[in-house]
Amino acid sequence: CNIMDVVSLPLGIPTNRETIQIFEQWHRGITLYTWLSYHFPSTFTAVDESFAIKEECENTIQMGLLSLRKPNRENTGGNTDEYVKQDENKSIRKALGIY
Numbered sequence: 200c201n202i203m204d205v206v207s208l209p210l211g212i213p214t215n216r217e218t219i220q221i222f223e224q225w226h227r228g229i230t231l232y233t234w235l236s237y238h239f240p241s242t243f244t245a246v247d248e249s250f251a252i253k254e255e256c257e258n259t260i261q262m263g264l265l266s267l268r269k270p271n272r273e274n275t276g277g278n279t280d281e282y283v284k285q286d287e288n289k290s291i292r293k294a295l296g297i298y
Contacts, residue, residue, distance in 0.1 A: 202232050202245040206252055213263030222260045229253045 206229055213219040229252055236243035 200243050200245075202229070202243075202249045202252060205232060208252065208256060208259070212259060212266060214266060216267070219260060219263045219267075222256055222263065226253065226256045226260065229256060 206225060208225055209218070209221060213222055229249055232243060233246060233249045233253065236246040236249060240246075
């Protein structure tokens with residue numbers, strides 16, 4: 200069973216929560232396919248493709264989530280890229296336990 204026979208991601212960046220939820224459902228399905236490929240490798244043969252599609256899905260979800268945020272222009276001087284960079288740095292510090 201090839202993953203391309205099972206998964207068909209919608210095109211474009213999600214612009215609302217409902218569309219993001221659709222991508223999250225696809226992500227769960229892709230993760231299931233990957234799990235099945237480890238347990239039934241002769242049936243689920245496209246493990247490399249499943250990782251690539253999973254990464255594409257994750258990136259699309261991330262872009263959709265970022266598009267839903269409203270940047271605080273006062274903190275960034277109107278520079279949206281700087282806002283995103285600051286937010287990513289906060290996430291990294293939080294993950295490392297550095298506040």
